[in-house]
Every structure is written in structure tokens, then in C-alpha cells.
Amino acid sequence: GQSLEQPSEVTAVEGAIVQINCTYQTSGFYGLSWYQQHDGGAPTFLSYNALDGLEETGRFSSFLSRSDSYGYLLLQELQMKDSASYFCAPVDNFNKFYFGSGTKLNVKP
Amino acid sequence: DTEVTQTPKHLVMGMTNKKSLKCEQHMGHRAMYWYKQKAKKPPELMFVYSYEKLSINESVPSRFSPECPNSSLLNLHLHALQPEDSALYLCASSQEEGVGSYEQYFGPGTRLTVT
Numbered sequence: 001g002q003s004l005e006q007p008s009e010v011t012a013v014e015g016a017i018v019q020i021n022c023t024y025q026t027s028g029f030y031g032l033s034w035y036q037q038h039d040g041g042a043p044t045f046l047s048y049n050a051l052d053g054l055e056e057t058g059r060f061s062s063f064l065s066r067s068d069s070y071g072y073l074l075l076q077e078l079q080m081k082d083s084a085s086y087f088c089a090p091v092d093n094f095n096k097f098y099f100g101s102g103t104k105l106n107v108k109p
Numbered sequence: 110d111t112e113v114t115q116t117p118k119h120l121v122m123g124m125t126n127k128k129s130l131k132c133e134q135h136m137g138h139r140a141m142y143w144y145k146q147k148a149k150k151p152p153e154l155m156f157v158y159s160y161e162k163l164s165i166n167e168s169v170p171s172r173f174s175p176e177c178p179n180s181s182l183l184n185l186h187l188h189a190l191q192p193e194d195s196a197l198y199l200c201a202s203s204q205e206e207g208v209g210s211y212e213q214y215f216g217p218g219t220r221l222t223v224t
Binding site for chain 1: 142150151152153157165199207208210211213214216218
């Protein structure tokens with residue numbers, strides 16, 4: 001079976017730090033990906049965790065705890081262009097790929 | 110070249126029409142995907158091709174027919190669609206399917222309207 005939970009919407013101000021959480025229940029879990037999608041655009045890959053811990057890519061970091069079936073995306077030094085939807089997507093070894101419901105991030109000046 | 114291209118960008122079709130969506134990638138990826146996305150919803154997986162063979166069909170109605178002519182091309186043939194099929198259709202590719210699917214490259218999508 002498969003279930004994913006993300007907050008539907010988060011609002012933060014420019015320059016702040018925001019954390020988007022994702023809890024999952026995925027059979028055959030292998031890792032957790034994060035994607036960004038601007039309105040009218042296509043999803044773009046941000047980060048992937050196969051092991052527990054923090055992965056850092058510039059202003060974005062992603063964390064995974066396999067024992068807690070939990071991950072988060074951390075966005076630092078928020079910019080207006082970070083306003084977008086963010087999706088977590090577990091990878092499983094049954095060859096399926098699902099997006100979470102998405103978190104809409106609103107960055108305000 | 111890390112680009113996935115899709116044509117057409119926009120498509121309006123009647124319920125009795127037959128049309129095709131096209132997707133192309135030249136990254137040497139062996140897995141290709143079709144997704145359907147409705148407004149304010151996440152992309153929903155429809156089909157997965159791996160090494161040019163259909164690997165996953167997520168119980169998609171037969172009015173959608175995928176085809177993978179070669180490792181770079183993916184088509185989605187549309188026939189007798191319903192108005193509720195109006196959506197953004199996204200194509201994506203990754204190096205491999207399964208555990209290799211974590212990093213997918215998406216095309217810009219085809220905005221389909223069924224009248």
C-alpha cells in the first residue's frame with residue numbers, strides 16, 4: 001500500500017527558513033525524492049535521499065528518517081522565486097513512482 | 110542535453126477525434142513515463158516504459174494508448190476522450206525505472222482540452 005502526507009500550504013517571508021514535512025507509508029520503500037513545480041510549469045527534481053540523514057544542495061536540504069517513515073525539505077534564505085508547489089515522491093522497488101499531494105509555498109516580501 | 114520535448118503544447122479535440130501526443134528525449138534514458146495532471150493536483154502516473162517495453166499501466170482507460178517506437182520517443186494516442194480527460198499531460202524520463210526513477214526529467218507538457 002501507499003500513503004503520503006504533506007501540509008497543503010505554507011506561507012513564509014523572504015529571507016526566512018521553511019520546512020516542508022512528508023510522512024509516508026510505502027511498501028518496498030527505497031528512497032524519497034523532492035520536486036518543485038511552479039504554476040504552469042513542469043516538475044523539476046530537487047533532491048533525493050536513499051539513506052538516513054541530511055542532503056544539502058545549495059539553499060535546499062532534504063532529510064530522511066527511514067525508521068520514522070518521515071522526511072522533510074528545508075529551504076533557506078527564501079526568495080520570491082521559491083513560491084511554488086513542492087512534492088515528495090517515494091521511490092519503491094516495485095517500480096512505481098507517486099507524488100504526494102503537494103505543499104504550496106507562498107513567499108511574501 | 111537534459112531536455113525532454115513534448116508536442117503539441119496545446120491541443121483541443123472533440124470527443125470523436127483521434128490525436129497523438131509526442132515526447133522525445135536524447136539523454137539515453139531507458140525509462141519513460143506519462144503523467145496526467147489536473148489543476149491544483151499532483152501528477153498522476155499513467156504509464157511507464159522501460160527499455161521500450163510497457164512496464165506499468167496504472168489501470169488507464171483504453172481510450173489512452175501509449176506507444177514507444179524507440180528508446181528516444183514516446184507517444185500517447187488519444188481516441189474517444191471525455192471532457193473529464195482535459196488536463197496537462199506530462200512526459201518524463203529517467204535513467205532506469207524502479208530504484209533508478211528517483212530523478213525524472215519532465216517535458217513542459219501538453220495542455221489538452223476535450224470539447
